[in-house]
Amino acid sequence: MKSGQLGNFILVGDVGCGKSTLLKALLEHSDEVTKTQALAFHDNNIIDSPGEFISRRVLYGALLNSLIGVDTIVYLQAADNERATAPGDLLRLYPNKQLVGVISKTDIEYADVGRAEELLVEAGIPGPYFRVSIKNPDSIEPLRDHLWQINRGETGTILSAMS
Ligand SMILES: Nc1nc2c(ncn2[C@@H]2O[C@H](COP(=O)(O)OP(=O)(O)O)[C@@H](O)[C@H]2O)c(=O)[nH]1
Numbered sequence: 001m002k003s004g005q006l007g008n009f010i011l012v013g014d015v016g017c018g019k020s021t022l023l024k025a026l027l028e029h030s031d032e033v034t035k036t037q038a039l040a041f042h043d044n045n046i047i048d049s050p051g052e053f054i055s056r057r058v059l060y061g062a063l064l065n066s067l068i069g070v071d072t073i074v075y076l077q078a079a080d081n082e083r084a085t086a087p088g089d090l091l092r093l094y095p096n097k098q099l100v101g102v103i104s105k106t107d108i109e110y111a112d113v114g115r116a117e118e119l120l121v122e123a124g125i126p127g128p129y130f131r132v133s134i135k136n137p138d139s140i141e142p143l144r145d146h147l148w149q150i151n152r153g154e155t156g157t158i159l160s161a162m163s
């Protein structure tokens with residue numbers, strides 16, 4: 001499957017949860033990851049966001065602005081993070097956006113996938129959740145397929161229809 005078939009999503013999540021690394025894997029780039037200081041716009045309306053957008057309230061306005069232009073919000077919860085930074089209400093503010101929950105860094109020594117799942121549930125992110133590790137390229141395939149299908153309009157639950 002080619003990365004060109006992916007599009008129209010933004011990756012959000014805490015600083016260091018693995019957004020830029022995951023995106024490089026999804027897009028099959030091999031460049032060194034550098035810290036994302038600003039929104040990074042890729043082809044096909046794919047956006048990487050700096051973690052500060054979600055972890056610092058003063059930047060919530062910037063976060064909301066960055067969500068406007070995409071159909072799908074991919075929220076990452078790192079498996080080694082004891083807390084959720086997702087402002088779930090903000091992520092659900094715009095109707096008709098797909099919200100996809102990802103549990104990242106599942107290979108890490110202190111990973112607790114069950115806890116990450118609970119944090120996603122508490123934040124109001126609907127399942128199913130995609131468990132990924134950059135160390136295991138196969139783990140990324142189901143997420144890539146899902147994003148690809150959403151972009152083709154084949155799957156996913158429109159949030160406004162649920163609430
Ligand atoms: N062990 C492990 N490390 C990861 C994984 N994903 C990302 N990292 C590392 O976590 C650090 C932060 O990743 P980065 O993608 O920059 O996070 P971002 O701030 O969310 O964009 C980097 O050193 C990555 O190599 C993973 O699945 N497993």
Ligand SMILES: [Mg+2]
Nearest residue numbers: 019020035036
């Ligand atoms: Mg980054």
